[in-house]
Amino acid sequence: MEVSTKSSKGKLIASGVIPFIFLIVLVAYIFGPGSELLDLGIPLPEITMEKVDFLDSEIQVTVRNTGPISVEIAMADINDRIQPAAVEPDRYLERYETALVRIPFEWNEAEPYRIGITIEDGTRFEKEIEAAAPALEPSLELLGFFAIIGTYVGIIPVMIGLLWLPFIKRISKQKYHFFLALTAGLLLFLGIDSIEEALEVSNESLAGSFNGVMLVATVLILSFLGLYYTGEKLVSRAKSSRITKPVAIALMISIGIGLHNFGEGLAIGAAVGLGSIAFSTFLIIGFAVHNTTEGIAIAAPMSREKNVIGKLAVMGLIAGAPAIFGAWIGGFVYSPFTSVVFLSIGAGAIFQVIITILKWIREQGDKNLSSAAMASGFAVGMVIMYLTSILI
DSSP, X not given: OHHHHHHHHHHHHHHHHXXXXXXXXXXXXXXXXXXXXXXXXXXXXXXXXXXEEEETTEEEEEEEEOSSSOEEEEEEEETTEEEXXXXXSOSEEOTTXXXXXXXXXXXXXXXXXXXXXXXXXXXXXXXXXSSOOBOOOOOHHHHHHHHHHHIIIIIHHHHHHHTXXXXXXXXXXXXXXXXXXXXXXXXXXXXXXXXXXXXXXXXXXXXXXXXXXXXXXXXXXXXHHHHHHHHHHHHHHXXXXXXXXXXXXXXXXXXXXXXXXXXXXXXXXXXXXXXOHHHHHHHHHHHHHHHHHHHHXXXXXXXXXSSOHHHHHHHHHHHHTHHHHHHHHHHHSOOHHHHHHHHHHHHHHHHHHHHHHXXXXXXXXXXXXXXXXHHHHHHHHHHHHHHHHTTO
């Protein structure tokens, strides 16, 4: 009987693996010996200038080959005037390979520049810089500066929002549902806002070959599914542990908001790194006001719990502190690709939290999610976020 079982398992594995092997052979043939059959057009080269740094008497451009064929960098120009340039490690770029183009140039702060890179077939690629600013160099002073900015934007506003907890504690069950629905409305706006920011970064700075829209959709859905599975496990274990379900929901809200605030930190750090002082100041003030409402989102599910001050303080840090890390990364090592990925993860996390809150409201008595408290709470949450977002 054992021999028969092993034999059936072997056949099962073979029946699943053999078609997969044939598929690999087919793909290898298409891209190998059979590639001439598909050579029906002329592949066009494409390079992307991902980052431009202004250093002492030098402009450094990070270039990536994002086209389907290999390219060779021929020359560089600034404002249409050809400049001598060194390319590290070399001028030949395979697909997705990067190189650093170093252009000796006496640039002036706050002046606009147009950087051009020409490849061996004469195709020229261009990037406009609105105002030149010195590249940020990591230092303890700058590290502390970004930490303070992240605290202003992330931690303090969320903590202020948590101060509404005593008010929420004293209201009726129907009004409690209103605030839970308001939380869902706040988060829905944040989720849409995260997607909009991710698509905006994708359109402005990400190479077309990365297929930004599908990158956002893929990362968003994967993060939603992963966090939904994790969240359900956390909530189910809450029944047999010291963690109550409201605490588990508030914790997931904190994580979702934390991922969103990480994206906000990236935006602020990148704005400071680009020298856009007015824009970065505008972002800091706008995000700070906007993020105060996030404290309400965390406090609402916890309003029926006791002795929650310590837990709320920890959740406030979970939600707010990622803004500090985002500002560090955005200021020192900003990358359009990672920015899109993190914003998409934040959106997926937020939508997962909304689903969890709606399930919690149903368990609390509103089976059809159609009460006046539910509808008005959702609407008020969206309106509050829209009005505060106008400041950004």
